[in-house]
Amino acid sequence: MASSFGQNVKNEPPEFRTPPGIASTPPPKTESRPLLMPNNLFHPFSESPSPEIRRRAAFIKQNAFCPHPDHRQSRLPMNPDDPEARKSSQGGLAPAHVSFECPDCGIPVSCSEDHWADDYESHLEICDTLKEINEDDHDLRSGRFFPEFEYPGDQMEEAMVNMTNWDTFLYSREFRAINDDRSLRQATRLLTYPVTIGSVLHELSPYSIKQKGRLTVEGLKSLSALRYSLHPPRNGGGSDIKGLRPTPPPMRIFILGARAESSLPREVWVQLTHLFPRVAFHLVFIGPESMANRDAEFPLPERTPSNPYGAIVEDRITNSLKISTFVEYYHTLHKAGHFYPYDPYFDCFMLFHPGLGHPASSHEWQETIPQLLETKVPILVTGYTQYDMERDIDWVKKTVGGEMDMLMEPGENRFRSLRWDLNDLDPQDISCGNWGVWGFRGKRYETTRKDSEE
Template identity: 70%
Template structure:
């Protein structure tokens, strides 16, 4: 359809979506195509066709005329009529709905941001974050403290006499309130340069989310064809083999990996084509190969000729239970994100179980907590209409409480797996909540996969596990960087210098299993 006859909106609605299977010759027979064979974009004058008159008229007669257009087989193009009517009914972008910032001009200081959400966040930072200048008495240990030079550390110990001050001054380069005054920002500018570019990137990514633009990268593909194999080498190969729309922008890549990192991190470990192998240069240990081989046997069952009719019914294994402990933001992700996990294992049943006191945070209006009854003693919320192969259950309680009640018994290494997304096992503020849970996890002898925000966060969790349960667990996956970590950096509002990435590191362990062996080959009579 030529551009001199129709507007670009009609071309985008009609050709790619509604009638991608209708040839150009059929449109010519309908009188809707140009006399020229190519798709010209010139604006020469030509007789008006029904579509052009439709845009120039507000009467209902034009719509009726367009709805009566018939093809060579005398069939009415009803989908075409609905699409055009929808395009006409779409309102023009107003001052309130237009994008707040353009892609090439996303940088804006937090306190002067056009988005009220970011301005409110700037106020929160100013009231809770403290100036990191060495001359202040430090109130908390910052992960970025090691970035200062030795001279700065010496000066902080010798002249840290100024009381702590809140971060009210915004760096003009990154736009985030970090220092208490311009003088301290200038004095500590050399140390701030090490992280300033990363914070500026976070600033632009946050403004991109509230810019009002359309996000094509958040359109997720459906079930995978049996003839296609998912390549889980890295993000590029995964998105390509899963038939995602091409993402040619680094910012869009950071935005889409921020949410997809949760299901793909789980799949990257338990999938049969996992990039973590037991080779000499791999990170999977011998014990890890034993545990994950059992789980993969259930997730990748052999094909048995199952069909859609009654004769094609076949027995299926019970669902694989993936317990996500300490669930927070991951429990509120769009369900289309978690359905990607089901698409990667099309022949297995999956039951996601979110457990934690914060698993329903900010979701009370969506799912009010049910009363605890004898049939539902822990007030579980079940979402079982996500597809034929996935179910999600949420419990607002601690795992050790439900474990003591034997609510999930029995545990089976062929069907169960634990996932802990940056749990903070060794963090001073949350380690006490895991002291009773950790021994219960080791009792199950089921694989436990953990992630960390940063390398220091992951090492702190590992050291805490060694301290609490030394000699009672086996390492399944050696600690290291997660291949499917979030490519986007996040900012800690309580400490702007604390920059981290979702699921940056990953490691796995399991309660030690003792194999019974005979001392002698023959048993004395």
């Protein structure tokens, strides 16, 4: 999981796919019960019935450090809330890896039982959430049937979608009823990616220009252009010669720095097309890690004159969705003019947890952000926390100066993942996918005419 405290921002959680050997392997004929029952989901990580979770526990113990303030700092603190800020930079005990698992949450959090007990008050702030993470991870590997991962298809356009929150969205989109909080968390962990995009671009978006609606005047201008294309009027087309009508180009959504979102089941991304039934979409995943967790599709295609960047194209998903994946940095494609021309009516950039201002990844965006501003196309960005978003915004303003227009003020995303995730490099760092969302665009300058003097 990407860390807001200074760890590796490229480490995405593995929960996007059912673990190998669990869902695909039929249970023994003599065993009719699932691997784990709903009332038997809590297990200490090191004693988990899942081999994958036991390996994860070993990884945490080898890489995470004890947060007790008696130890010296193992790295520089990134913000005042960072547990490392409680430690001294000099003196004290040497940094020690975690080895003791909290009996309440089952996750390695301290180097010894004494340090865990001495610092229990601080650990208590996140202990319940860590226990929830523990049970959710075991639930994914329990062997049960997951009805929350069955998605509805098309629905008639007259049935309006209510985007007030997750409950109204799932109900109005005719999802199967989810009456369990854990099942809701599992469902939103995947759906947060397409629904976050749809909730901002849709004409019934909960984000408006009204008071505290977070949308700016410039944002209304940009989103109005996109919504004009996303919600076209009925053109009276038909199946005969007289009913032929010109078809607009597909809506291109460039997802930069793609990681685990590029490996989401395609049925999840199809949900985006159901929100805009009259429009075709072309999703473009770009980034050096855009093929992560897609081992079955290796080796990558060769780079040829007809496919100079080795794009992986999936154009048989549905008649309204095409997906292309480029294992390449965006600035390389931009310099080559691969996607030119850009159209503010048909193009949009999406950055999921990019870590623009994170010390470990900001250098990768140094060349890309000015190029994005040149296109004058809307750029939507999500973040793990409020601090993560503010750090990204400050870095963008520092990098490009006044050459950006804020389209959407930063704030909590109504369609964030309801499931919490754990950073294996720092168990104190918990966050949820797409917690917040904001947007910006390259500044547009209005031309003025000066009348000639008589």
